[in-house]
Amino acid sequence: MSLFPAVGRKQFRTRLSWYTVVAFLWLGVVLHLLPFYLMMVISITPASEAMSMPPKLWPSQPTLAAWRLVLNLSEVAKSVLAQPLSRYFLNSLIMTFGTMALSIPVTSLAAYAVSKLIKGRAAKNLFIFFIGTLMLPGIVSLIPSFLLTRNFPFPLPVAPHIPGTDIPFPTLRLWNTYWAVIVPAGFSAGNFLLFKGFFDGIPDSIINAARVDGGSEFNIFRRIILPMSIPVYAVVAYFQFGATWDSYLWPLVVIQDSKIAPLTVAIRSITDAFNYAGTTNPMTAFGASAQMNELLRQGLSWNGLMVLGLLQALPVFLFFIIAREYLLKGVKIQGLK
């Protein structure tokens, strides 16, 4: 309420520009909601209608056929989806909550120590150590990290031999397990910055008062700081959830077994199967397998992909609704100088 003049709000020109701004913002809201609405509509549209022009704002005969087919996709067409859809969903949940359970405590404790406990040069150096990777393109470490998951702690395709013998060094293999997604995300530089920004805003006097009362540092953190910091934990939990739930390249690299693959990887193989079979584009409908034809006949096409999309989007959506009250209170950031 500060850009528009405080006096003379009723003048015609001020009113006009005010309503222009309001209209612009509501237009943006509508454009944002449109994808959600359209995905929902297409998901209940019969297959043939979903692939015809002109697009409809409501199907002539709403049907839940696509929902039923997608939920049982692995039974109807084993070649399209190796595991039941719920399996991929569960895998995504395990990876996401596993990452959150590891990374949020580790990151927030470090941010608290750098913000409040450690002073002077040590704090400055630690800060750079922790956020330095944020300002560097992370892609450069993709392949060494991938090799690390295979032969921890050697970022090499083959573990070296113990000098003077033919025995290779013992290594730890995280590759192709849930841990390969969870462990490398144990510390998050971006979340560190959010936590530190929030903790910096807590007055030292609160902590000193608790020290005088004889609290140990960990107890002070648990009993006093933690309850005050719920907003920043909510924001970080939301960001972390969204990031891990949507992670794509990394699971593609480190997860091979379809039994533990996340939903994002499953979506890739489903769209591949659909594109190959021509369900998504009638012009390339040559190589359609018998199973794909069967799926089409049963009423699965783009409507099925929209069901998948909605299922994949739903958890992030719910998490946003839960965390919404805290979002603005939790972000206290001053930028990197």
Add this chain to the structure above:
Amino acid sequence: MTASAETLNPSSIAPPIEVAQRRRFWTNWLFVIPAMLFQFFWGWYPMVVAIFLSLTNAPIRGDLQWRWFENYARLVQDPLVPFAFRVTLVYAALSIALTFFIPILVAILLMEMPPKTMRIMMILWYLPLSGIASTLFWQYMYNESFGIFQWIATAVLGLEPQAFLSSERWVLFWLVVPGILMYGPGLYYMAGLQSIPKSYYEAAEIEGAGFWRKIWTISLPRLRPIIAMTLTFAIIGSLQEFTWMDLMTRGGPNGASRTVVMYMFTLLNNGRYGDATALAVMLFILIMAIVLVYRAVFKSDPDV
């Protein structure tokens, strides 16, 4: 008597100061050591190793050998590499030009709304559609035979049928367009705007500043540290794009949307770890050069 003497014994109440300080020193480090281990092993260590690994043959089996710049020489001669770099640069430039600035303006305007309206609008504006789900949605929108964009082009605007994602010339543009609807780091801007004192605007108003003038001389300069940071992330992020293209076009048509990271992923899948790492290091150097130039030009502190 003895009981009260015991309770008054200072060592049972609190340890001597030096002991307490020593203990505090160690608890302090207990807070940071787990994070340091993770940041070392999965942050810095692989990054530094990448430089060395790119100078070796990194074979799937057999002995590791130094190859110095052989990997780089091979990549430079590969015609797909310069092409992928060009695609990446064009995509990043387009994506920053078209999608970076709108969320800033939207955040500024959202802050103008009355508190209740602002809360509702903020929730609706920032309602997240997950990235993977939106690739499915936008593939449908761009479909050449029945997508809504094709319908708008042919039925509404009366144009020839458009190629959209199958057009080598326009594919990057169409890939950037959905980003306009995404909210970007809007939350950071709103948090930054919240901390600007109202008195700044009141003073400006007394001086006769209008709507745009206030945005230009108060809101934007106060947001500058945050914008500097989000722009750095936008540059780094858009030059490393993979997911969006991989799901939308698989790098097609004819590699017109194959970014450096996508090509790197292909090399990785072919087991050419040395080459893939060398390509990553090349991209790393390019990104760092761009970021350093930009940070030298764009000062983040509004008070300087």
